Amino acid sequence: MRLVTTTGLAVSALLRSKLRSLLTTLGVVIGVAAVIVMQSMGAGATAMVTGELSGMGSNMLMLVPGATQGMGGASLGAPLFTRADLEAIVRECPAVRSASVMNVRSVRVVTGDENRSTNLYGVSPTYLEIRQWLTVMGRSLTDEDERQGAKVCVIGETNRMELFGSVDPIGAEIRVHDMACTVVGVLEPKGASTFGQDQDDLVLMPASTYGRRIMGDDRIGVMMLSAAAEDRIDEAKAQVESLMRQRRRILEGEDNDFTVRDMRELIAIMGTITGVLTSLLAGVAAISLLVGGIGIMNIMLVSVTERTREIGIRLALGARARDILSQFLVEAVVLSLTGGLLGLVLGAAGSFAASRVLDLPFTLPAQAAALAVGVSVVVGVLFGVFPARKAAHLRPIEALRFE
């Protein structure tokens, strides 16, 4: 029989049972779409995390007290750093461009009628440059502020919104931990971090003011450093390490009681985390593909089995086994392909929608999509044709009598 005739037979058989065709297609559509959405979200999350980290400034280094532990963690109880340490690093490490204090604590900030808890950072004037962070209103902190221990602060977008709303905050006074303080600038909004933390919920003030007026302690918890260039990170790290060992009088053979971390380590750690996330999602996708495949298999088996009588009639009228087979093959291919393509479109649309809602970058994982469509079509065709093949090789009377 010619292909045109077979295709005609198959298509008219599909149109005769619109509901059955629709349900069969639906099985494929859902299987494919689920896998694509899942993979796209995984890829989107990964892309977002890596993008965010490299946006933080990849030649940034962090000096924290305590020995290195496991995945970049540091132990507590080691002595903090001093002003003299900071100045020594800037002076004696040529591969370090600049250094900043970063002391953090949680405080209450109060305006006329607003009162909220936020993170207070005591930082050097170089901090925003190291973090590659700009102000969108007013100015940033200056050397002058630092020298005088000025009662000024730069606030994050969340504090601007919560404390001032539509009022211009520049020049306004807020109380930070019961100290009156003038707002001189507002930071560019950064949004939520990878870990879901609001990066704009903060107040920056000069480290000297923070030390003297808030903590009564001038020591430094964390230092942020920037290497002179991206390819000098290792050099900077080595210089800082040897300088600090010397300054902290660590004997040869003894472990550091501080840690220098660079962003590459953080990126590597994040890579591990997103890798786990991606393989988790791949696992979920594999399961949904399996479930989808079983669904397709079932509906195909049921649909072909309930048509055994039809096959019997066709055999009695002179259809050869291969005529039956090619009809069911074309039917299964048409259904599975239609379902696969619809699932692809739906999955892409769903991924796009999810990326908008969850604020992730939109990526369409081509490999996963191809795999999903491929597996669904193969499963659909296999289980559409296999029972038909069985029925086509029955004696016509057995197929006719099939209930």
Added chain:
Amino acid sequence: MQAPRAPLLSLRKITKIFGEGDATVQALRGVDLDIYPGEFVAIMGTSGSGKSTAMNILGCLDAPTKGQYLVEGIPVESLSGDVLAALRNDRFGFVFQGFNLLPRTSALDNVELPLVYADVSASERHVRARRALAEVGLAGRERAHPNQLSGGQQQRVAIARALVNAPEVLLADEPTGNLDTRTSAEIMALLVALNRDRGITIVMVTHDVGIAAYAGRLVTFRDGLIISDQPRLAA
């Protein structure tokens, strides 16, 4: 009988056993039967007598357990699946008790089906299927689906489908089994006319003596054997 030349269909010591082990049923116990061109044979018997089994073997819808079935002297067991399919397609026409039309498919499409498998072009299929439907009195009902037709009309569609490929033999298994008396008489008149005017050989299974009386020869089965084979009762 005018001494026909050679039998068209011959069953030789046909045995058919269903089931396995203890649950076997011997439906046919060595049946010999010759059917000659142009005959109208009625096969009678109670249910379980083996008449339908014999009919299915005659139509190549089923294969015997033992014995030989010859179509025009050729043993069927020597034929490949494709040749059997071709045989069913152009030598035999089937009419079933339950009509066996494809549901949700127009009368015309149903009648065209044997032509599809005979590789007839679409335009010729339409012409021949329309003509066949007109011959059974269903002109104008080509677009109707089986569920829009009465039982008698559905059986006419089935007869048109059986005839569309101009077969030599029409095999009818209880063709009036699902029909009322008046419709049955109409269907039988149609079959008689086909036999008389076109010379189509008809083998019909029935358990109704009145229906069997339309045939020219009556074969009676009991317990898997032929117990009588005689010309028409009511001349």
